[in-house]
Amino acid sequence: MQKNLVIVESPAKAKTLEKFLGKDFKVMSSYGHIRDLKTKEFSVDIANNYKPEYVVPDDKKKIVSELKSEAKKAETVWLASDEDREGEAISWHLAEVLKLNPEKTKRIVFHEITKNAILHAIETPRHIDVNLVNAQQARRVLDRIVGFELSPILWRKVKPALSAGRVQSVAVRLIVEREREINAFVSEASFRVIAEFVLPDGATLLKAELNKRLKTKEEATQFLEACKKATFTIDDISTKPVKKTPAAPFTTSTLQQEAARKLGYSVSQTMMLAQRLYESGLITYMRTDSVNLSDLALGTAKEAILENYGEKYYKFRKYSTKTKGAQEAHEAIRPTYINNEDITGTAQEKRLYELIRKRTIASQMADAELERTTISIDISGLKEKFAAVGEVLVFDGFLQVYREGTDDDGEKEQENGLLPPVSLNDALKLQETVATERFTQRPPRYTEASLVRRLEELGIGRPSTYAPTIQTIQNREYVEKGDKEGVGREYTVITLSEGKITEISKTEIAGADRNKLIPTDIGIVVNDFLMEYFPDVLDYNFTASVEKEFDAVAEGGMIWTDAIGRFYNVFHPIVEKTSAVRTEHKVGERELGADPVSGKPVFVKIGRFGPVVQLGAANPDDKNAPKPQFASLIKGQSIETITLEEALKLFELPRTAGEFEGKEIVAGIGRFGPFIRHDGKFIPIPKNLNPLTISEEESVELIKDKRTKEAQRSIKKFEEEPEMEILNGRFGPYISYKKKNYKIPKTVKEPKELTLEEAMKIVNEAGEKPATKKRAVKKK
């Protein structure tokens, strides 16, 4: 008979725990929540004081029955889920679903997985904190109400299958508003002046920048004119110490940001790699908002630093989180064993591990000390001064191990280097002065990682949801990750050299962006709609203010259903009212004008399949009236900016783009985007081309490309059996037989060498297994 059953949330944690606890303890995992509201139904009984209707989802039934039977056998069940709101709720659901006897059930929590911490937890058990559980129920029910009442409004008013929610809708709002700021941004020009001097030794050069920017070209020319006759003298040399402090150990959000900056990983990529490191026992838990390191980790970090760098490099630091609403159920993300420098794993895993390890070590290291020297240069007859700034690293401290990345994607701050030796009152000879026109920077578009940072600052979303949220807003086509081409911009460079002033005009590309989050028409329309009718829910402080209520519930000072009731009584009437508003035109619809040929009105709006233009009004009363014509917008067009001319062009599709091998080439836009059709075959048009303008030459090239690709797709054919073929696919080689596909086992080294018999064997063996489920294809 098993004496003790301990239930934790994750299997990796269960494994390590079992080692510490020994024979008398069996440790199992619940794999997160085991019970939730139904997925397809509202599941909150409004009339019955917001009673939630919980079910065990199908994919959790097996684990629940296993837990149930083990719990029955155990003398004592220890609920060891996380200490936060969600963890408490998991324990409560377990107690309910497993029908645990309260006398035999104990609730324990620990902050680090060490023998002492666990034994201490076992000695000091408590009961399930019902208030904390209720705070979680309030959070859950609120999110359900918001999500399941708002989304259907969008289906009716904008487009089916859209969604809205407390977290995702604010994420979209941030991106939409940033894009509007960018569109409204007017850059201001000014001239930055940099001079190059020769020191009294007649050889050494010193670069210095003017202490102010000059507003206009005239001002800049005037200044250079004044420099012609001026003398330059060093009138001040000041040196001051500067300290740099290491960054705190990683949380989920900072790890995602840094991995994006330094390694170029997407947010979800980082999480997948971290998950593997965690499951291999190499790092601590990767979904955390805590910057705290356990005593054990602090101790081993200290030892490692003392041993490898010496005492001078060590500094004890305790970090505290500043994040709103942080729950700190876990430690910061750190290596399990700090001395473990080399790990086995893929190259990507190794790089992420190295990042985590270095950041952790650096966080317990001494400040870096720099000496910053500023040389001030007087210009005779003028108030302005030139300044040369140099930095010397006096003590590298933590920088020996780790330097935090920066986000600046605009002009790079130049690194301040070492300055040559100079003395006060040295007279300098001006070699050259250059005034370059510079422009103020527009606000940056969000990247995945910078959006996560902003959401975290606002206290919106949790470490476990950052990556999925970003996925959701892209899946709904509210935003897309994309590139924006920059525009050419002229700027002026005025140079004073050898007593002559010359002016030239140069061009640069400004405002180009790569892999940034850009709102789509759908995202903009949905956001504007929600902002108009539900500004309270979209408010950046909405989450923070409901969190306050949840805190009051957790502390026992508020009844959770009262908190929900107050919200619902305000929110639901607005939902009712908004649904009842009969809009003659769809949300976001715009009339562009009239078609000069037919005189019919031209509209642009979000259709069932995305943005469309419409020629002619719908006539619901008259069945025989001509139906309106529709055409999808193409990439780069927006319902906000499209003109009547551009709209009318779209109705010309599909069009004949040319002829090849005696057959017509047709260009158009279909269900899967822009395409050309030739000889009954469809070929997608790549992003850099456009179905309205694609030429015969470009089309022919696409056709030829497709043919060579098709030729490469086939690895091997069999003369005896034409229906059997070995092909190259997205996931590597596979076998195709009678229109069905089969995976080639890993034991086959060279798919090329497969004989017909071997291939047939693979097909037959696969056939015995239940047919692989085909992914549901969305129809209609």
Next chain:
DNA sequence: CAGTGAGCGAGCTTCCGCTTGACTT
């Protein structure tokens, strides 16, 4: 796969937070 789409029709879509597999054409 593909010249889609204005409304009699039938039913579907959706939230946020916990956690991992199953499975890939």
